[in-house]
Amino acid sequence: MAQVNTAKLKASNRRAGRKIGGTVAIFIFLSILGIFMALPIYLTVVMSVKPVEELFIFPPKLYTLRPTTENYSDMFESLRQNRVPFSRYVFNSISVTLSVTLLQCVFASMAAFVLAKCKFPGSRLINSIIVISLLYQSNVIYIMQYIVMARMHLIDNPLALILPSVASPMGLFLMRQSIMQVPDAMIEAAKVDGAGLFRICWQIVMPNQKPALMTLIIFAFQAAWNIQAGSLIFQEQYKTLPTVVTQAAASGMARAGVAMAAAVFMLIPPVIVFMLAQRHVIATMAHSGIKE
Amino acid sequence: MAQAKEKRNKKGLWRSVKQNKACYLMLAPFMIFFTIFTIVPVVMSLPMGFTDFNMVQPPKYVGLSNYTTLFLSDKVFVKSIRVTLIFALFTGPISYVLCFMLAWMINELPQKLKTFFTLVFYIPSMANVYTVWQLIFSGDMNGYLNSFLLDLGLINAPVQWLTDGRYVLGVTIVVQLWISLGAGFLALRAGFQNIDPELYEAGAVEGIRTRWQELIYIVIPSMGPQMMFAAVMQIVSSFTAGTVAQNLVGFPSTDYKAHTIMTHAYDYGWVRYEMGYASAICMILFVAMFLCNKLISRLLSKYME
Numbered sequence: 271m272a273q274v275n276t277a278k279l280k281a282s283n284r285r286a287g288r289k290i291g292g293t294v295a296i297f298i299f300l301s302i303l304g305i306f307m308a309l310p311i312y313l314t315v316v317m318s319v320k321p322v323e324e325l326f327i328f329p330p331k332l333y334t335l336r337p338t339t340e341n342y343s344d345m346f347e348s349l350r351q352n353r354v355p356f357s358r359y360v361f362n363s364i365s366v367t368l369s370v371t372l373l374q375c376v377f378a379s380m381a382a383f384v385l386a387k388c389k390f391p392g393s394r395l396i397n398s399i400i401v402i403s404l405l406y407q408s409n410v411i412y413i414m415q416y417i418v419m420a421r422m423h424l425i426d427n428p429l430a431l432i433l434p435s436v437a438s439p440m441g442l443f444l445m446r447q448s449i450m451q452v453p454d455a456m457i458e459a460a461k462v463d464g465a466g467l468f469r470i471c472w473q474i475v476m477p478n479q480k481p482a483l484m485t486l487i488i489f490a491f492q493a494a495w496n497i498q499a500g501s502l503i504f505q506e507q508y509k510t511l512p513t514v515v516t517q518a519a520a521s522g523m524a525r526a527g528v529a530m531a532a533a534v535f536m537l538i539p540p541v542i543v544f545m546l547a548q549r550h551v552i553a554t555m556a557h558s559g560i561k562e
Numbered sequence: 563m564a565q566a567k568e569k570r571n572k573k574g575l576w577r578s579v580k581q582n583k584a585c586y587l588m589l590a591p592f593m594i595f596f597t598i599f600t601i602v603p604v605v606m607s608l609p610m611g612f613t614d615f616n617m618v619q620p621p622k623y624v625g626l627s628n629y630t631t632l633f634l635s636d637k638v639f640v641k642s643i644r645v646t647l648i649f650a651l652f653t654g655p656i657s658y659v660l661c662f663m664l665a666w667m668i669n670e671l672p673q674k675l676k677t678f679f680t681l682v683f684y685i686p687s688m689a690n691v692y693t694v695w696q697l698i699f700s701g702d703m704n705g706y707l708n709s710f711l712l713d714l715g716l717i718n719a720p721v722q723w724l725t726d727g728r729y730v731l732g733v734t735i736v737v738q739l740w741i742s743l744g745a746g747f748l749a750l751r752a753g754f755q756n757i758d759p760e761l762y763e764a765g766a767v768e769g770i771r772t773r774w775q776e777l778i779y780i781v782i783p784s785m786g787p788q789m790m791f792a793a794v795m796q797i798v799s800s801f802t803a804g805t806v807a808q809n810l811v812g813f814p815s816t817d818y819k820a821h822t823i824m825t826h827a828y829d830y831g832w833v834r835y836e837m838g839y840a841s842a843i844c845m846i847l848f849v850a851m852f853l854c855n856k857l858i859s860r861l862l863s864k865y866m867e
Contacts, residue, residue: 292773296667297675303664304682307740311685313706314694332706381592390582391575396589403600404794405851407802407824408844409831410610413617414603422598437595443794444749447787451756467584481752489745492688529693540688541681548677551755 318342318530341531348518354506363495363511366431367539370494373436375486379479382445383471387457397446403439419502430502431510435494441486448482449475484547492540512536611842616835628842639843641818642826645731646801646847649822652735654800657742661792664743665750666777680751687744692809695737699723699810730811730820738806742799746792753788757781786862793858801851804828823847 312332319337349356384390385397415434416425424430452475460470476483499513519532579586611628613621632639668679698706701722708720723729757780765780782789804824807813811820814829823843831840 293670296670300664300667300671300679304679307686307743308682310691310694310698310740311689313697314689314691317694317697377592377595380588384585384588388582388585390585391579393585396593399601401794401855402852403596403604404798405855406604406848407798408604408607408841408848409827410607410837410841410844411603413837414606415599417606418598418602433595434599437592437599439596439600440745440795442592444745444791447749447791448752448756450787451784467588471588481755482749485748485752488748526693526697530691533689533691533693537685537689541685544681544684544688545677548680551752552673552676 314530315534317527318534320527322527341527342535344528345515345518345531345535349514352506352514354509358507359509359511359514362428362508366428366497366510367491367494369432370435370497371487371490373432374438374441374490374494375483377437378441378445378486379476379483380468380471382442382449383475384467385442386446386449387452387454387475388467400439400443400446404443416501425502426504426508428503428508431497431499431508435497438490438493441490444486444489445479445482448479452478480553481551484550488540488544488547491543495540496536607841608845610838611845613838614836615838615841617837618835621838624838628839629846631839632842632846638818638821639823639826642821642823645818645820646822646824648731649735649738649803650800653738653742653803654796657739657800658746658792658796660739661743661747661750661796662789665747665754666781668751669754670773680748683743684748686741692806695810696724699733701725724811725816727817727819730807730815734803734807734811734820737810738800738803741806742796744795744799746795749788749791749795750785753785754781757784790859790862793862794855797851797854797858801847801854 316332316334318341319339320334321336321338321340324331324334324336346356349359385393385400419425419430419434424433456474457470460474465474496512497510498516499509503509503513515532515536519529610621612623612625614624614628615621664683668676668683671679697704700706700708701720701724703709703712703720705720705723707723708717711717712720721729723733761780761784762776765776770776770779802824804822804827807815807820807822807825808828813825815821815825824847827840827843827847830836830843
């Protein structure tokens with residue numbers, strides 16, 4: 271085991287001044303800290319497969335003797351009691367999440383590109399508005415947002431879950447910061463070649479922005495996946511998973527185990543997206559390394 | 563004369579707007595939705611701090627009275643300022659440095675371990691697991707922390723982590739730190755991946771010998787934008803924290819020991835329906851964050867040069 275690790279570590283030590291000992295030390299440090307970070311998540315998973323009678327064993331154990339899927343089946347059982355089939359919620363959640371993620375990335379990338387690389391009347395003002403809107407948090411905003419949406423007849427409309435989230439100032443800020451690092455010469459050269467801004471953005475700048483874009487996908491997916499219908503949607507057939515899963519976790523058999531099962535269940539898709547996207551982030555470096 | 567100049571200026575502005583038509587077109591999709599769902603509600607909420615608004619009757623203008631009440635007679639608010647400052651001072655800088663150092667350390671590892679460790683450190687901010695923290699800090703012997711400490715003989719009786727006024731703020735800070743490796747951390751990770759490998763080679767040629775030198779002379783100077791992003795995220799999350807405390811140590815917390823400004827605003831807004839007062843509270847918080855952001859961006863840009 272240790273030998274395999276050393277071989278792997280050696281491979282990453284191509285850069286100047288790397289001592290294998292230092293990398294191993296970093297690995298050990300991260301592992302110890304990582305155990306503490308992962309402990310609550312680990313406990314959540316363990317609790318979700320713990321049978322009821324084991325919940326009050328003293329002293330509390332870090333593992334379970336007889337794992338059970340009871341909590342999960344309880345959760346799905348109470349979901350099945352809704353008038354709408356479970357698959358409908360899944361469909362709603364997937365369509366909301368995918369449209370929000372896609373639109374957010376497209377809108378934010380284009381806007382970030384012009385705000386980072388073009389000077390035009392209003393560009394400085396918009397740049398500072400973006401940061402200010404991130405800092406301004408007020409619980410009155412939600413009321414005002416509700417009023418705006420009611421005016422637009424969006425209440426109880428499935429679009430209510432999508433439209434407010436497609437323009438994320440955080441996503442724009444993230445992309446802008448990253449695109450700022452693209453050398454101006456690259457864009458000027460493309461302009462000389464006669465490329466329009468739209469083409470420069472999508473064919474020259476964005477292919478180099480994989481790390482930031484993939485990070486944005488992670489944020490957007492995670493946020494969209496967890497959008498709560500709240501007071502925006504009343505019709506059962508438009509509700510999404512977070513709303514009904516929270517209800518299921520809190521209703522009837524309100525036990526810690528079911529809540530944990532719900533948390534684990536809701537965590538799986540974002541984790542999968544994270545892994546896929548993060549792999550692309552990391553591949554970027556290797557790629558540009560080979561190119562040279 | 564002056565009029566003519568203004569006319570020319572206007573013409574010039576119009577011309578440069580026209581020249582940049584493509585810019586506006588690419589900005590439009592974002593700006594349309596951003597204006598409708600963010601700018602309009604924000605602008606509508608700005609004057610609310612000067613009103614008495616209970617969500618049933620239309621807001622009534624009351625001048626500065628919300629603000630004078632806040633500072634002169636609301637003792638809990640003054641307390642919450644202290645809590646927020648302690649909280650922000652502890653979680654903000656610590657978690658900012660943690661975000662950066664962890665992202666850098668992960669970057670030093672081989673490819674396959676990178677994804678794994680990034681996930682391990684990021685997953686807490688994805689999960690919504692207050693229940694498990696309640697079990698860990700639970701006040702009876704069944705709490706994980708209590709049973710662990712009893713086992714070691716460090717304590718003789720279970721500690722009321724979540725209700726004892728001496729511990730609630732500390733517990734909240736620990737949990738906040740645990741979930742704080744979020745957006746800033748991932749953005750920094752992406753930033754590290756974006757550094758041109760040629761820079762490292764050039765550095766090696768110029769005599770950079772250790773990874774520490776590389777960090778200071780090559781990595782940090784080329785990470786400015788990501789560090790700015792992480793700073794803004796950190797300011798927001800440490801100043802507006804409130805949900806962690808509410809979910810963990812209850813609301814209101816014992817003796818208001820974990821009562822942040824945001825919790826105070828929640829209290830007045832959603833419990834007492836005094837929205838005017840609540841939005842005055844938020845306004846003060848916004849001013850504090852705005853100043854903090856100005857300060858940090860000045861410091862960072864000075865450092866980057």
